[in-house]
Amino acid sequence: xxxxxxxxxxxxxSLGAKMVSFAGYKMPVQYQGVNIExxxxxxxxxxxxxxxMGEFIIRGYGAFDLVQKITSNDVSKLIDGKVQYSCLPNGKxxxxxxxxxxxMNNDCYLLVVNASxxxxxxxxxxxxxxxxxxxxxxxxxxxxxxxxxxxxxLVLQNLTDMNIxxxxxxxxxxxxxxxxxxxxxxxxxxxxxGGFEIYFKNEDAEEVWNAVFKAGNPHxxxxxxLAARDTLxxxxxxxxxxxxxxxxxxxxxxxxxxxxxxxNNFVDSEYLKKQYESGVTRCLVGFELLDxxxxxxxxxxxxxxxxxxxxxxxxxxxxxxxxxxxxAYVTKEMKDLGTEIYISVRxxxxxxxxxxxxxxxx
Numbered sequence: 001x002x003x004x005x006x007x008x009x010x011x012x013x014s015l016g017a018k019m020v021s022f023a024g025y026k027m028p029v030q031y032q033g034v035n036i037e038x039x040x041x042x043x044x045x046x047x048x049x050x051x052x053m054g055e056f057i058i059r060g061y062g063a064f065d066l067v068q069k070i071t072s073n074d075v076s077k078l079i080d081g082k083v084q085y086s087c088l089p090n091g092k093x094x095x096x097x098x099x100x101x102x103x104m105n106n107d108c109y110l111l112v113v114n115a116s117x118x119x120x121x122x123x124x125x126x127x128x129x130x131x132x133x134x135x136x137x138x139x140x141x142x143x144x145x146x147x148x149x150x151x152x153x154l155v156l157q158n159l160t161d162m163n164i165x166x167x168x169x170x171x172x173x174x175x176x177x178x179x180x181x182x183x184x185x186x187x188x189x190x191x192x193x194g195g196f197e198i199y200f201k202n203e204d205a206e207e208v209w210n211a212v213f214k215a216g217n218p219h220x221x222x223x224x225x226l227a228a229r230d231t232l233x234x235x236x237x238x239x240x241x242x243x244x245x246x247x248x249x250x251x252x253x254x255x256x257x258x259x260x261x262x263x264n265n266f267v268d269s270e271y272l273k274k275q276y277e278s279g280v281t282r283c284l285v286g287f288e289l290l291d292x293x294x295x296x297x298x299x300x301x302x303x304x305x306x307x308x309x310x311x312x313x314x315x316x317x318x319x320x321x322x323x324x325x326x327x328a329y330v331t332k333e334m335k336d337l338g339t340e341i342y343i344s345v346r347x348x349x350x351x352x353x354x355x356x357x358x359x360x361x362x
């Protein structure tokens with residue numbers, strides 16, 4: 001099957017981006033290089049095209065009840081204009097996907113899901129939609145830019161009459177942006193560098209992109225690819241679906257107890273509550289390598305006796321910290337901070353230690 005383009009693919013190609021196949025889309029993995037793009041997001045401002053993400057609208061009678069039933073967080077805590085990070089438990093103790101829940105009003109929610117899971121998530125939610133709540137998949141007509149970094153507000157405030165400078169974390173507004181109406185802008189993003197995510201129609205994509213870059217030129221704006229997005233999220237200890245969380249990992253094991261609220265019933269709530277109360281046998285931890293090397297997804301984790309006690313789920317050489325870091329599932333006995341573990345890299349046992357998250361502390 002041929003990869004789909006986003007509305008901005010031609011721009012990435014014209015900029016000389018290295019393009020890769022990702023979740024069925026042709027996506028820019030890097031432009032000038034992962035380290036340059038990564039550091040620029042931490043210090044200035046970078047722009048990611050994340051239009052491959054999925055967007056569903058759940059609206060009308062029963063919308064609140066449906067979203068409350070399928071997600072692990074407590075949707076009743078949301079007010080209009082607020083966003084919540086959550087996950088879709090899979091009924092067997094695992095995770096269908098992690099997602100963002102935007103409350104437009106009590107009868108209308110926007111769910112933002114991972115690109116690789118669009119069909120899977122849609123089918124899962126549809127299966128639980130026993131009251132025929134209205135659902136609309138707007139993924140194919142929606143573009144999304146993540147404008148991230150400390151200078152993001154400076155760049156974007158000039159393009160809108162919405163007051164985005166005073167917006168709190170995980171909130172959103174809708175209004176006119178770059179001369180286009182009905183654009184949603186939220187203080188979300190998966191980099192830990194601050195900034196915004198901007199949702200708009202595909203037909204407005206090129207004009208919005210150009211306006212953002214024109215406004216950003218005095219502030220060292222650069223486009224950034226998927227590779228920098230991955231290193232930025234890993235420095236923050238954020239989970240990546242398919243690596244650190246999936247259908248075989250529970251939110252409790254993954255350290256996502258904070259988005260798993262037992263104040264109401266949802267899919268798997270009883271099972272996860274028992275797991276939360278009785279404890280788990282394995283936990284997702286952060287580690288840094290003490291020996292030279294780079295940990296990668298799938299590498300075994302061992303104890304001092306060479307016995308396998310876990311597996312690496314994400315790993316990289318951190319551009320900000322200049323050291324090798326990673327996430328791994330380990331047995332609960334090995335989860336404490338400072339615990340020495342060993343990562344198996346090409347028949348060598350490289351020494352590492354368990355450290356606190358996030359790796360990158362501002």
